Amino acid sequence: MSGAEPDRANSPEQPWPVRSVAIKVMQWIDRLGSIWVEGQITQINIRPGTRTAFLVLRDPSADMSLSVTCDPELLRRATVPLQEGSRVVVYGKLTYFTGRGTLSLRVTEIRPVGVGELLVRIERLKALLGAEGLFDPRLKRPIPFLPKTVGLITGRASAAERDVLTVAKTRWPAVHFEIRNVAVQGASAVPQILSALAELNRDPTVEVIVLARGGGSVEDLLPFSDEALCRAIVAATTPIVSAIGHEPDAPLCDLVADVRAATPTDAAKRIVPDAAAEAAAVRELRARAAAALRGWVDREARTLTQLRSRPVLAHPLREIDRRAEEVERLRTAARRSAQHLIRTESTAAQHLREKLTAVGPAATMARGYAVVQLVMGKERHVVRSIEEAPAGSQLRIRVADGAITAAALGAKALGPQTERN
Template sequence: MVTEPAPLPTKALETTAENPWPVRLLSSKIADYVARMPSVWVEGQIVDLNAHNSSKTAWLKLRDTDVDMSLSVTIPKRALAGLPEVGEGAHVVVQAKPEYWVKRGTLQLAARTIRAVGIGDLLARIEQLKRVLAAEGLFDGERKQPLPFLPTRVGLICAPKAKARDDVLVNARDRWPQVAFEIREVAVQGPNCVGQVVQAIRDLDAHPEVDVIVVTRGGGAVEDLLPFSNEAMIRAAAAATTPIVSAIGHETDAPLLDLVADYRASTPTDAAKRVVPDVAHERAGLSTARQRLRAVLRHRIDTEQHRIRALRSRPVLVDPTRILEVHVHALSGARERSRRALTEQVASATAGVETLRTALRTLSPQATLDRGYAVLRTAEGEVVRSPGQAAVGDRLTGLLAQGRIGVTVSQSGAGDEGADAVVGFES
């Protein structure tokens, strides 16, 4: 018995691994869905234009200007008639209806009308983009990196065999013959420019020996320089950690890459002069600096030698003991003054002592005794000052000028006023 196959699901959500859609069914459903889509206006850049064929239809690819993505487009040749500005690399808008080719499984656009985007419109869009990027801070001076004084290797993004390429190489090597380059040859205009330049910037930024990146091309028409104002390229340059030098066109040209670059060179030659130093100028500068250093050092040495000679000529260094002479003289003077002061004090004290000695001699009881007087003392040692202190028979001691004698009182005159005592002497 033959089992009939299960009916195919009518919706994509109803498909399973056991009951899938065949390719033809999916293709037809996609074709039906695309066929219901209305016409749409699409903007892009023309690449791979094929209008020289025997049919009445021209083929081209419409490429997105910011990302590497494109769609095939068919358009009647009569729609291109009278539009000489529409060609390879032109920015256009087309009115087209999406079509899905079932047998090939591809999507394309069937265009009916095509219009060129004018330079004025493109410049207006660039101004709008400029304001947006400026508001994000991509053009701020604080984020710009200084260029290296002497790069190990210079990354160069340029067109193959272009004059701008030779200008950078020749002028840089004239200034510093040992400079090394890492060159990326890319399209510098046309539909492939943005993608190739962006990839070159990323490659060179990741290169471990590249210290600076130069993006250069010669002058050209405004539309030729439009890729260097592309948002994708500007953001790639802003994201690079390696300093970037922009040398696009002439000095009067001002693509947005100039604003985001770390240095804007007016010409490719100016870029070469900026990324490497002039060896002759640097050597001359070193020679001048060496001469100045030598002159400064010689002047310093001469000054110090003069100071040393001046110090050595000073008396204290000619005769080191001379510094002590002042102190010796001062010490001698102080010693002499001290000696005189002490002598005067001793003499004065001696005179005082002599005066006191003289006064003592004059007032001394010994002086009285020397004049013939005697001092009588009782046995108790009291001085006899009146007759009443001694009675008849008392023994007294007489103190003479020289020696002593013993005396006995033989008569007393204590009863009679003014009478003298009579003393008998004993030898």
């Protein structure tokens, strides 16, 4: 290998010299070949009398840049005048200069990126993010009703900053802001916004973050359609309000943010309530509550008055007296019915007694009949036939007013004629 040490084991005892390392780096870079690179021009330096123009090409989404060299005629022949801030696509080959240890991209073609192409790229990115679900309303986080601390990312001394602070302080004077001033257009805008967003998202006192910028051209608003910024907004844990441009402007960060505000002034109205309006609402609610309470008291008072006017409450003893009279009337009727029933039953019983007496043995004996009983020791039997009382039998003859003790002297049967006599 010309000008370089041959390959050998590398160790503290056998280190590679600088020339070997530089040549190896040059060889590895040379393998990459020619490539297309997109970026934003941040510096153009054309030295008079030289055949080389020096440019700095910066990544729009990261704090990284690359040195570029080209023929000055490429810049002069560009269809669109190239200046610092222009988005371009270049074609060239990376070159590593071993003598200085520097890397440069030698380009042979430069193509400006027009507005139309930028819009097409934004639409493609919009479709990609939409397909991933980053615009899903279910991902939107609610904004606190009354945040104590609001993070504000905006340009330094910008109209957007002034509008947000003025309107928010007017609506709610106690609100506190954590302001991060960043570039809102150009090559350094996205890295600065990402850094400020990450810092405010880590702050536990910040309850909502506002990303604000005034209106501008499509090129000016390009940083707010950057893919890295959109994904950072979705990944943040703090709710984010996007207030970029005016009503017609619609950068992609508006779609991924939790709330889209038409203007910075609208964002201020959304993040804090209006103290005067809230006080008026409280007064109105208090008045409505008082009216409702008075109405309820009036209704209850009328109900009590109606209840008190009812006879049962106005003269409670009157109903008792009426009921007592009714009870007494019912008692009298019951007593009368009972007495009538007793008299009726007593009369019936008397009639039954009379009937029983009339057909009983006492009445029969009173008419001259007697009951003859045969006495045999302690036993007595009614004599129904002459055969039951032979001569000499001891008899007991019961008459109406007592009993006669006698003895049977004899018995004589009676014929039909005798019985009739």
